[in-house]
Amino acid sequence: MSLEVLQVSKQYGTQLAVDQVSFSARPGQVLGFLGPNGAGKSTTMKVAAGYILPDAGDVLIDGISILTHPIEASRQIGYLPEHNPLYMEMYVVEFLLFVAGLYQLHGAEARQRVAGVIHDCGLEKEQHKRIGALSKGYRQRVGLAKALVHDPKVIILDEPTTGLDPNQLVEIRALIRKVSQYKTVILSTHIMQEVEAVCDEVVIIHEGKLVAQDSLKALKQNTTEVVFVLETQEEMQSKWFDDLLGLAKCHLISPTTIRLEAKEVFLLRTELMQVLNSHGLTLISLRQEERSLEHVFYELTAPRYNV
Known part of the structure; x- marks a missing residue:
C-alpha cells in the first residue's frame, strides 16, 4: 500500500x-x-x-x-x-x-x-x-x-x-x-x-x-571527481579560489573553512598552494573527502556565507 x-x-x-x-x-x-x-x-x-x-x-x-x-x-x-x-x-x-x-x-x-x-x-x-x-x-x-x-x-x-x-x-x-x-x-x-x-x-x-x-x-553519485575541505587560521574569501584549474563548486562552510569540488586533482599540488601563499594564509588542515549523503545534505540545505 x-x-x-x-x-x-x-x-x-x-x-x-x-x-x-x-x-x-x-x-x-x-x-x-x-x-x-x-x-x-x-x-x-x-x-x-x-x-x-x-x-x-x-x-x-x-x-x-x-x-x-x-x-x-x-x-x-x-x-x-x-x-x-x-x-x-x-x-x-x-x-x-x-x-x-x-x-x-x-x-x-x-x-x-x-x-x-x-x-x-x-x-x-x-x-x-x-x-x-x-x-x-x-x-x-x-x-x-x-x-x-x-x-x-x-x-x-x-x-x-x-x-x-x-x-x-x-x-x-x-x-x-x-x-x-x-x-x-x-x-x-x-x-x-x-x-x-x-x-x-x-x-x-x-x-x-x-x-x-x-x-x-x-x-x-559524484558529479565531480574530488572534494577538498580547506581550513586556515585566517578568514578567507571564496572569490580567491574562483580561477583555480578544474574548480566546479566553491563555498565557505565558515569564515575559515572552505569546501572545494574539483575535476582536477592538480588543485592539490600547485594552484591551491599558490592561493594560500599569495593571501598569507596559514594552513591548519586540508583533506580530500568522498561524496556521502552528508555531503549531499549539506549542499542542499547548508547556510551560505557571502564574503
Missing part, C-alpha cells in the same frame, strides 16, 4: 512551514525523510499521518484521501511521533490492549494482535512491566508496537532513535528493516548513518520546500 503526499502546504500564522511538498513512498521500502531543524519535517509527518490537516494539498493512502475519508485512511497508518506518547503507569501489555481497543479491536482478536507485536518488537520479557520502569530503548519499542498493533500498511516514524545508545540503535534499525519487508515505512531522522543503514530512498526538504527525492545510490 503506497502513500502519496500531493502539493501539501501548511502555515502557522505568518510562517509557511510546508510549501507545496509532494513525494511518494512504496511498499517494501524505507523512505528516509530528511531536513535541517525548522525545515518542516515534523509538520509534514503529522499531515501525512492525519494528525493535522493541510491548508492545501492532500495525502492519499493507497488512493484514499485523508481529507475526504479520514477514518478509513487513518486505519492504514501507524504513527510514532518524535516525542513518544506513553502512559508510564500502565503495564506494556495493558497499554497495547488499550490502544487496540481504540482501533475497535477487542477480545481474542485484540489479544492476538498484541501478542504478535510484542513478539515482533522483542518485548516478551518486558510485557508485564510498567512502561515507566523501562529503558528508553524499550520505550521506543513500545511506541513502535503501538504504531503496529492495528496492522497498518503505512508506518510513519518521526525521529524514532533519538537518545538511544549504540546497541539500542542497532536493535531498532533491525526492527525497522524487518517491518519494512511487508509495509511502507517513512523514517525521519537527523542521523545520516541511520539513513544509509536502513533507507532505500531519500526525500530532503529545506525551508518548507522539497529539494530532492531519489534513491540513496543516485543521490550519492
Whole structure:
C-alpha cells in the first residue's frame, strides 16, 4: 500500500512551514525523510499521518484521501511521533490492549494482535512491566508496537532513535528493516548513518520546500571527481579560489573553512598552494573527502556565507 503526499502546504500564522511538498513512498521500502531543524519535517509527518490537516494539498493512502475519508485512511497508518506518547503507569501489555481497543479491536482478536507485536518488537520479557520502569530503548519499542498493533500498511516514524545508545540503535534499525519487508515505512531522522543503514530512498526538504527525492545510490553519485575541505587560521574569501584549474563548486562552510569540488586533482599540488601563499594564509588542515549523503545534505540545505 503506497502513500502519496500531493502539493501539501501548511502555515502557522505568518510562517509557511510546508510549501507545496509532494513525494511518494512504496511498499517494501524505507523512505528516509530528511531536513535541517525548522525545515518542516515534523509538520509534514503529522499531515501525512492525519494528525493535522493541510491548508492545501492532500495525502492519499493507497488512493484514499485523508481529507475526504479520514477514518478509513487513518486505519492504514501507524504513527510514532518524535516525542513518544506513553502512559508510564500502565503495564506494556495493558497499554497495547488499550490502544487496540481504540482501533475497535477487542477480545481474542485484540489479544492476538498484541501478542504478535510484542513478539515482533522483542518485548516478551518486558510485557508485564510498567512502561515507566523501562529503558528508553524499550520505550521506543513500545511506541513502535503501538504504531503496529492495528496492522497498518503505512508506518510513519518521526525521529524514532533519538537518545538511544549504540546497541539500542542497532536493535531498532533491525526492527525497522524487518517491518519494512511487508509495509511502507517513512523514517525521519537527523542521523545520516541511520539513513544509509536502513533507507532505500531519500526525500530532503529545506525551508518548507522539497529539494530532492531519489534513491540513496543516485543521490550519492559524484558529479565531480574530488572534494577538498580547506581550513586556515585566517578568514578567507571564496572569490580567491574562483580561477583555480578544474574548480566546479566553491563555498565557505565558515569564515575559515572552505569546501572545494574539483575535476582536477592538480588543485592539490600547485594552484591551491599558490592561493594560500599569495593571501598569507596559514594552513591548519586540508583533506580530500568522498561524496556521502552528508555531503549531499549539506549542499542542499547548508547556510551560505557571502564574503
